Amino acid sequence: MHWMLEGQWYSVDYAVFVGHIGISEKELHRDRIHTDQVLPPERMAYMYRGGSVGKMNGLHPTYRYMDKMFRKTIDCKAGDKGTIADYSRNLLHRMAPDAHPFSIFDFIWCEI
Numbered sequence: 001m002h003w004m005l006e007g008q009w010y011s012v013d014y015a016v017f018v019g020h021i022g023i024s025e026k027e028l029h030r031d032r033i034h035t036d037q038v039l040p041p042e043r044m045a046y047m048y049r050g051g052s053v054g055k056m057n058g059l060h061p062t063y064r065y066m067d068k069m070f071r072k073t074i075d076c077k078a079g080d081k082g083t084i085a086d087y088s089r090n091l092l093h094r095m096a097p098d099a100h101p102f103s104i105f106d107f108i109w110c111e112i
Contacts, residue, residue, distance in 0.1 A: 001013075001017070001109075001112065014109060017109065018105065021105075023105045027103055027104070027105055028103065028105070028106075029103075030101050030102050030103040030106075031100055031101070031102040031103065032102065032103055032106045032107075032110075033087055033090045033091060033094065033102050033103075033106070033107050033110075034087060034106065034107070034110040036090055038086050038087060038089060038090065039089040039090045039093050041053045041054030041089070043093070044084070044089060044092070044093065046096070047059055047060050047063045047092060047093075047096075048060060054083065054084055054089070055082055055083055055084065056081065056082050056083070056084065057082065059084075063092050063095070066092060066095055067084060067088065067092060070088065070091060070092075071088075074104070074107065074108050074111070075087075075088055075091055075107075075111055076111075087107075087110075087111070091107065
């Protein structure tokens with residue numbers, strides 16, 4: 001990752017960043033969401049009470065609130081707030097009660 005701050009360039013790689021924020025070895029061996037294909041909207045149907053699958057309209061309140069929280073924190077998105085796009089679908093899918101654990105660190109790394 002590379003960024004500029006006050007005219008000075010900085011960079012950090014995955015392993016160094018992990019060390020700086022104290023991520024456990026166990027966390028690093030969990031599934032990585034970004035190695036999966038983007039979840040097709042049809043596989044999100046269980047998250048809905050009606051409405052259009054893949055959109056915010058009709059999304060179960062639990063998933064709707066999680067999506068809103070994620071958009072403001074770990075999965076910042078701009079643009080069409082009425083659509084659940086790309087890996088945001090996978091992230092919501094991993095919030096299901098029977099979902100497998102995943103690496104939140106890796107998700108954040110891939111999104112930034």
